[in-house]
Amino acid sequence: MEVKLSRAAKKITSSSIQELSHLSQRCNAINLAEGFPDFPASPHIKNAAVSAINSDFNQYRHVQGLCDHVAKMAKEMHGLDIDPLTDVAICCGQSEAFAAAIFATIDPGDEVILFDPSYETYEACVTMVGGVPISSTAFYVVLCHFCFWDPIMALHIHVPLDPPQWTLDPSKLLRSFTDRTKAIVLNSPQNPTGKVFTKKELEIIAGECCRQNCLALTDEVYEHITYDNLKHISLASFPGMQERTVITSSLSKSFSVTGWRVGWAIAPAFLADAIRNIHVKVTDSAPAPFQEAALTALRSPPEYFESLRRDYQSKRDYMIKLLAEVGFKIDFIPQGSFFIFAELPDNCPLLDVDFVKKLILEAGVVAVPGQGFFNTNLPSTEGSNLSCFYQKRYIRFAFCKSDATLTMAAERLCKLLDAEGHLVLH
Numbered sequence: 001m002e003v004k005l006s007r008a009a010k011k012i013t014s015s016s017i018q019e020l021s022h023l024s025q026r027c028n029a030i031n032l033a034e035g036f037p038d039f040p041a042s043p044h045i046k047n048a049a050v051s052a053i054n055s056d057f058n059q060y061r062h063v064q065g066l067c068d069h070v071a072k073m074a075k076e077m078h079g080l081d082i083d084p085l086t087d088v089a090i091c092c093g094q095s096e097a098f099a100a101a102i103f104a105t106i107d108p109g110d111e112v113i114l115f116d117p118s119y120e121t122y123e124a125c126v127t128m129v130g131g132v133p134i135s136s137t138a139f140y141v142v143l144c145h146f147c148f149w150d151p152i153m154a155l156h157i158h159v160p161l162d163p164p165q166w167t168l169d170p171s172k173l174l175r176s177f178t179d180r181t182k183a184i185v186l187n188s189p190q191n192p193t194g195k196v197f198t199k200k201e202l203e204i205i206a207g208e209c210c211r212q213n214c215l216a217l218t219d220e221v222y223e224h225i226t227y228d229n230l231k232h233i234s235l236a237s238f239p240g241m242q243e244r245t246v247i248t249s250s251l252s253k254s255f256s257v258t259g260w261r262v263g264w265a266i267a268p269a270f271l272a273d274a275i276r277n278i279h280v281k282v283t284d285s286a287p288a289p290f291q292e293a294a295l296t297a298l299r300s301p302p303e304y305f306e307s308l309r310r311d312y313q314s315k316r317d318y319m320i321k322l323l324a325e326v327g328f329k330i331d332f333i334p335q336g337s338f339f340i341f342a343e344l345p346d347n348c349p350l351l352d353v354d355f356v357k358k359l360i361l362e363a364g365v366v367a368v369p370g371q372g373f374f375n376t377n378l379p380s381t382e383g384s385n386l387s388c389f390y391q392k393r394y395i396r397f398a399f400c401k402s403d404a405t406l407t408m409a410a411e412r413l414c415k416l417l418d419a420e421g422h423l424v425l426h
């Protein structure tokens with residue numbers, strides 16, 4: 001009966017992360033893989049949730065005050081004028097807001113520009129509606145040109161950000177637009193690299209979106225987690241962008257409550273309305289008590305957000321030092337989010353998946369092989385050339401963990417060092 005599965009279901013299979021996660025559970029490995037905190041949320045937020053449950057907020061619910069506050073924050077952070085009655089849709093986390101935004105805008109055959117590497121969920125959502133994630137690589141352009149290869153058949157190919165600094169090459173972006181391009185997806189601060197797109201890069205993306213009359217779907221879940229005094233800038237704040245941008249975000253990362261499932265989309269009224277309608281059909285409403293608690297969370301004083309940044313910056317610095325000391329190449333220091341995308345040492349013969357397997361078995365620490373964040377469906381000839389080799393040489397470490405967890409991980413890694421202080425896996 002497996003033939004009865006849809007094309008999308010057959011394509012969206014369990015990732016290497018999930019498979020390695022079984023192995024890591026068997027080995028009781030320290031989890032530096034998954035992007036959720038293992039420390040408690042702030043008491044003022046938890047108390048608000050407890051109080052909402054005790055007040056019997058048990059039914060489907062729309063908390064308008066939450067939309068009001070999301071609009072207020074967008075004004076304060078980005079100067080955006082948002083009508084909280086029409087331009088905000090509350091959803092079950094950024095994940096649902098983003099999926100609903102894709103369902104609201106993308107038809108089969110539409111092209112969606114994604115960056116490479118990027119968070120895996122975007123590609124899956126585009127696949128579910130039959131859109132086409134699209135690339136600008138020279139190989140692809142040449143192939144299309146000379147072989148009359150219909151780009152509509154190209155699958156899962158993205159605009160590469162160039163390592164080691166994950167720089168956006170404007171020419172690669174510009175040639176990725178076609179007359180079928182419907183939207184571009186931007187995640188800044190970024191998972192997995194920790195890149196915060198610069199004002200100049202955002203200007204280029206915004207300029208091209210306007211020129212090509214295309215939509216922008218942004219994922220800003222790490223909006224409050226930036227380092228070294230860098231500020232997150234929303235793509236929607238550039239001239240001509242608010243009318244064509246869907247901002248998605250959530251409570252998950254800013255308040256260490258990934259299981260509460262409260263997020264939102266901010267968009268022009270016609271789009272927010274479409275997203276809201278899809279949300280109502282799929283889940284009806286986000287969890288009522290947690291919507292109430294979200295109000296308290298978003299009203300947290302500036303000191304809350306300052307200490308969030310400070311704490312994560314100190315965890316970042318600790319992990320950067322550790323990983324560099326045990327031999328990883330850290331050419332790019334994360335500017336935001338809570339991930340380090342570390343490159344394997346040149347002399348390491350292993351690729352990412354095998355490295356992580358050994359890391360679990362021998363060090364009792366689990367991280368994520370980087371290849372899952374890169375385009376997986378390169379045409380086979382391109383997949384074999386050297387330029388794609390780097391995609392299997394990165395490991396993503398999540399440092400959204402307690403200091404005790406990070407110290408224990410350091411102890412375990414340091415047990416496997418050779419005389420020169422480098423990690424040895426057999």
Ligand SMILES: Cc1ncc(COP(=O)(O)O)c(C=O)c1O
Pocket residue numbers: 035092093094095096119187190191219221249250251252258262263
């Ligand atoms: C870039 C990015 N977007 C979205 C999410 C999920 O957000 P939510 O919990 O609000 O669905 C994650 C979780 O890891 C993420 O890294």
